[in-house]
Amino acid sequence: MMEQLYDAYLKHRSVTTDSRNCPVGSIYFALRGDRFNGNDFALSALKAGCALAVVDDIRIRNEPGCLFVQDSLKALQDLALIHRQKAGALIIGITGTNGKTTTKELLAAVLSKKYKTWFTQGNFNNHIGVPLTILSMPVDTEVAVIEMGANHPHEIDFLCRIAQPDMGLITNVGKAHLQGFGSFEGVMKTKAELYEFLKRNPGIVFLNTDNDYLKAMLGEIDSEVIRYGTGSECYVKGSNASANPFLSFDWEAGNVKRQQVSMRLSGSYNFENALAAIAVGVYLKVPTDDINAALGHYRPVNHRSQILTTDANTIILDAYNANPTSMAAALDGFEKMLHKKKVLILGGMRELGNESESEHRLLVNRLLTMKFEKCWLVGEEFSALVPLDARFSFAENGDELCEILKVKPFSNSLVLVKGSRAHKLERVTTYL
Known part of the structure; x- marks a missing residue:
């Protein structure tokens, strides 16, 4: 079965797992997820131009253009291993x-x-x-x-x-x-x-x-x-x-x-x-x-370690992801930078499990030792941790902060924007 599949791959050299993106002649792998079953879209993928659909649903095993396997994901992984060894x-x-x-x-x-x-x-x-x-x-x-x-x-x-x-x-x-x-x-x-x-x-x-x-x-x-x-x-x-x-x-x-x-x-x-x-x-x-x-x-993209210069401010945008280690590194670097007016916009860190509250508390304690003009803490992770310090403010999410910045903009600042991807803090740069 894998030999047949690899021969087909060598002929077409294109694979897809998304029935909405089916290059003509590609091989479609029908993968399963928590909320979807790729097998349901196999026939439409073939109609869209795929040369072959690798499926693991017995209901469509005999449909023209379908190659039935026990597990479509494993077939994809096994095919990649074969190709890696031969390439x-x-x-x-x-x-x-x-x-x-x-x-x-x-x-x-x-x-x-x-x-x-x-x-x-x-x-x-x-x-x-x-x-x-x-x-x-x-x-x-x-x-x-x-x-x-x-x-x-x-x-x-x-x-x-x-x-x-x-x-x-x-x-x-x-x-x-x-x-x-x-x-x-x-x-x-x-x-x-x-x-x-x-x-x-x-x-x-x-x-x-x-x-x-x-x-x-x-x-x-x-x-x-x-x-x-x-x-x-x-x-x-x-x-x-x-x-x-x-x-x-x-x-x-x-x-x-x-x-x-x-x-x-x-x-x-x-x-x-x-x-x-x-x-x-x-x-x-x-x-x-x-x-x-x-x-x-090299120019960074995707909101990773980017420097953005607007008419009002200079922005360090590092909002693709955040965890305690990357947050500490970002703050260390920001602290060393020379600027008269520094502003922090920090989103909560996700996927920390039982350590979430303690890690966010440690972060806030670290912030209290730093010199800056203003710090916005964004996200529910900070809701009970905002210090009674005039430099700190809180926003439930990025959208709320955008609305605030529309009304109360600031300028001539060096701004660090850092947070987990879920907070989508790159949106606030429009108002900086």
């Missing part, structure tokens, strides 16, 4: 609590200077997104950068078994998705599954030596480890990092003399993400000038 591309796996998407994009920008490079589009980094990423690789792909996300134990190991990475790196570990992982230790154990795969299937690990958690997670390893960070032992060594508001730093590596990089990316926390991209690039022999050019030309 011949070098696969680099990336995971981590924070920074994996930015690191993926920086790394792809660097590698594309020398290689035909493919990388995870958007946040397609789960048990469906990773197979789709592999199956969407162009025929001439030489290197693929695969982002792997997780919010429950064993998910990284599962994704590694599909993607079979030859190299890998973990950006960092922190307090995120605690509701699914149960604890910070659960986060560490799950992320470390990438290291464990590269130990079992000897591959190359890129390690941030400035991160003690990552060093402990790696432990003893027989395969090659490429170290990056600020220490003298590093293969790629960075120094003189600053972000006010744009990130700049120096780096050197072996016979590569000290280089200076200025980026259009905010946040000193992105220093380690840039060093990761440099380390892989140097190891894979991307020319030094090309590495620097790729980093200098």
Whole structure:
């Protein structure tokens, strides 16, 4: 059955799981969700132009154009594994609590200077997104950068078994998705599954030596480890990092003399993400000038570490996601920036389970030690935690804050906008 399916894939080279997006000649996989059954749309997908529909509903097993399997999702994953093994591309796996998407994009920008490079589009980094990423690789792909996300134990190991990475790196570990992982230790154990795969299937690990958690997670390893960070032992060594508001730093590596990089990316926390991209690039022999050019030309998107300049204010927009670790890093960086008038707009952090109230309380306590003009706390997570301090105000949601800012705008400020995606805080930038 899988041989037949792979032959069909090689003929069409296009797959979809969305019956609303059916390129002519593509293969439709009928997946099931909590609120939908993709099998219900298989026939309409065929009418829309799909060449084949992979289904697992016995009611339509004999319909023309349908290929019946026991589990459509597993068939998608198995097909991706077969293709990964036959395609011949070098696969680099990336995971981590924070920074994996930015690191993926920086790394792809660097590698594309020398290689035909493919990388995870958007946040397609789960048990469906990773197979789709592999199956969407162009025929001439030489290197693929695969982002792997997780919010429950064993998910990284599962994704590694599909993607079979030859190299890998973990950006960092922190307090995120605690509701699914149960604890910070659960986060560490799950992320470390990438290291464990590269130990079992000897591959190359890129390690941030400035991160003690990552060093402990790696432990003893027989395969090659490429170290990056600020220490003298590093293969790629960075120094003189600053972000006010744009990130700049120096780096050197072996016979590569000290280089200076200025980026259009905010946040000193992105220093380690840039060093990761440099380390892989140097190891894979991307020319030094090309590495620097790729980093200098990179422009963040999707509300991640973006600098927006309006007629009234300068905005640091980092509102794609938030957890205690990324929030602390954002505040650390913001605190170091030089500006006479600073404003914070912070949304609540999601998926923290039983730790939610305590983590938000810790955040508020941290804010009380900082110097700023104004701080808006947005979301129900903060409703009972707003300090009796004239600098602080509360809004139930982003829409309410937008209405307030329409009436009471401010100007000449450096504004940090940070929060979980559910709060959609990017909307407030219209009124800043």
